[in-house]
Amino acid sequence: MSTHDDNDNSPADGPEAGGFDDLGLDPRVRAAITDVGYETPSPIQAATIPLLMAGRDVVGLAQTGTGKTAAFAIPILSRLDESARKPQALVLAPTRELALQVSEAFGSYSSHMPQVKVLPIYGGQSYGVQLSGLRRGAQVIVGTPGRVIDHLDKGTLDISELEYLVLDEADEMLTMGFAEDVERILADTPESKQVALFSATMPSAIRRLAGKYLKNAEEVTVKSKTATAQNITQRYLQVSHQRKLDALTRFLEVESFDAMIVFVRTKSATEELAEKLRARGFSAVAINGDLAQAQRERTINQLKGGKIDILVATDVAARGLDVDRISHVVNYDIPHDTESYVHRIGRTGRAGRSGNALLFVSPRERHLLRSIERANREPLTEIGLPSVDDVNTQRKAKFAESITENLGSDHLDMFRKLVETYAQENDVAMADIAAALALETRDGGFLMAPDPPEGERQARRERAPRGSSGGNFATYRIAVGRKHKVSPGAIVGAIANEGGLSRGDFGNISIRDDFSLVELPDDLGNETLAALRHTRIGKNPIDLRRDMGAPRTRGGAKRTASGQRGGPREGHGKRGGDWGKRGGTPRVAGRRRG
Incomplete structure (x- = not known):
């Protein structure tokens, strides 16, 4: 396996540096790239697209957010047989979210190719929808390994004429236990196919897989100057384990956020923390590997639609999650490796937006913080715990906002008459009545009590x-x-x-x-x-x-x-x-x- 290194995320040097025009792409694909606003290939695209256009097998090593999807989708679409009814390309992804994301990307890059059909197939979705799509014919299938195996076993998916196979986020597929399924699918595909394997890391299992199923593959490695995006503000808070919940609660009360993912290490911790946050008045839901696919889909749609503000998740459960609303990522439990940290905070600051990441660090975890900072090549900013005064100031401000909102209600006149009648009959000041009504809805614990001396x-x-x-x-x-x-x-x-x-x-x-x-x-x-x-x-x-x-x-x-x-x-x-x-x-x- 030969290798090719690109040491940063700046535009590539050499013949590819001029843009996509020199890569031999189908003109319709080139037009679609222009439509989505791409001007210059990213390093992984500049290094990979020429190899795939030339028919080479490729192993691409790059972190999330480097443009890997376009790196394989653009050359596949440029070489696709549009007249074929049987699948020409199969992309395997570890999660439903990533499969949908890749499928949408293929749709964008083929927008000027009306005959090209792209079909996502994944667990949790009705078989009927997928069977109809397979019967109509699709040149590109994007699926999760388990559901692809199901269709192969049922005889509803025919990959006998497959030309291109992509393993996206291969390390995650193996981590999630899909190794046997992936090998089964690879074994069922034609010998002549072209294979592209993309992964953030290169453990021995991935290297063995590549050695067994890829032919004379070129290994392309893209190393970022900074492991994490520059548009993400990264902060940390020193906090003992038993005070994390209080710290998170105070942070949620004083920080302005749209939607948030809170990362913990275990499945049980997702449920426990989500329940504690709900008890404190926050719209939080757990998402982990035990969640049924239909429920997972509803949860993510609720997050996208603003019905849920906080997801408490494990690393695997959040893989491939791409929701524009996510403005903050909180590492409630610090990850044990820097790559997990990069993947976690990559859920915010997407598509050029600004994002925020907060890391909780206990005294015994300082060494993990130092590892993250070394990988980051810059220190994280330390912040202090929001004070009682900070929290109470926010509570008062939100109370005032709720009054302003309710002043515009259609029911205000009815309640005004009731209050005026009460005031006249009982000789009570309007301000006292307003305070009594507020007490009924807000209770006596509205303000946080001062910390003891x-x-x-x-x-x-x-x-x-x-x-x-x-x-x-x-x-x-x-x-x-x-x-x-x-x-x-x-x-x-x-x-x-x-x-x-x-x-x-x-x-x-x-x-x-x-x-x-x-x-x-x-x-x-x-x-x-x-x-x-x-x-x-x-x-x-x-x-x-x-x-x-x-x-x-x-x-x-x-x-x-x-x-x-x-x-x-x-x-x-x-x-x-x-x-x-x-x-x-x-x-x-x-x-x-x-």
């Missing part, structure tokens, strides 16, 4: 037994829940004010339909318990009592739903952490108890 927090830590979370916690049950429109802030505000507690005295809060579970210090005195039992949130008494629903083991630890003995849950680590004088808000539990 450092001295108080330090004393609490010193009183705690060694190795504890800053005090032993017990679970208490209160008689308000979702149907009472209660929020975590309202719970904290009411209990802290009446019980003389600080924010550091709260552990997890789990809001259920008609009640909530709150973790508070185990040693609340009888006087405090009595006061809290009669505390109200809005018009509803909370009736705080010990929760007796979760059985304990002989060792005292509650059993989890799986029967395992569990120690302190997330949020019960050493308090104080990285933020010095800054405190935190309660953690909203995402799991059911016993």
Whole structure:
């Protein structure tokens, strides 16, 4: 396998530098390229297109966003037999989103070739739509390996006359467990086909695959001067693990964003974090490999349409996701390799737009931050945790915005008459009525409570037994829940004010339909318990009592739903952490108890 290196992302030197005119492309393809605004080939395009036009097999190594799709789509369309009814080209992609993205790109580059049909086939879509397209005939098939295998097994896809095969994001296909499917498809294709393999990395499995199925392939490597796009603002926040949720919540409240992807490492973490964010009032949904394809499709459409603002995702689940609305990427869990970081933040700042990336880093993860900065060839900007004043300023501003919006409502006249009648009959000032109505909808926990003084927090830590979370916690049950429109802030505000507690005295809060579970210090005195039992949130008494629903083991630890003995849950680590004088808000539990 011969090699070709291009060391940066600047326009290529040599004969290709003048643009696409010297590459021998079909004039109709060249016209379509002009239509979409391409003037000069990117390095991967300048290096790859001549090879593919000459009939060579190619291995292209380049990161996301370097123009790989055009690098193989343009030469394939220029050499395609438009009169053929059987597929001439097959592109394999690891995810539905990438398959659709590639299919749309082929459609754009063939816009002046009306006889060319491009058909995406992927899992989760109705077979009927795909079967109809295959019966009508399509020269280009773009599919995921599993669904392509299904059609081959059913005899509905005939690749006996295939001329071109592309493996896009080959490393991801192997990582996702498609190695056997890919080899099966390769084995079923004609010997004479031309193969192009594109990958961000070159692990041994990819090299073995290329050696077995590609003929005298040219290896093209494009190394970017900067691994990540210049139009993405990259920041990081030092935060201990147990304070991540509070940090994310504050960031979401003060940062202006359109849509966001929050990356975590595991499937279970996507569900847990999404539930906690929803409990705090954010429109968040989890997306991971266990999600059914139809549900995944609905979720992404909801994100595109603005019905969802936050996706909590794993690396694999977000692969190929291209949504214009994504203005921010948050690395809630820091990736263990720099390539994953590049792929993650590449979900924002697409098509020349500006983007924002935030990375959470704990003290033990500083070495991973340094690796990312070395790959970036520039440092990330450190930011501080938004303060309580920052959050409250935003809450007040959003409250004012909601008033302005409602002033334009068609129902305003009806409510104005009701309020005026109430004011006259009860001799109450209009401002007081407005405040009372706001209290009904916003509750008493509207503003974030001040962080406790450092001295108080330090004393609490010193009183705690060694190795504890800053005090032993017990679970208490209160008689308000979702149907009472209660929020975590309202719970904290009411209990802290009446019980003389600080924010550091709260552990997890789990809001259920008609009640909530709150973790508070185990040693609340009888006087405090009595006061809290009669505390109200809005018009509803909370009736705080010990929760007796979760059985304990002989060792005292509650059993989890799986029967395992569990120690302190997330949020019960050493308090104080990285933020010095800054405190935190309660953690909203995402799991059911016993």
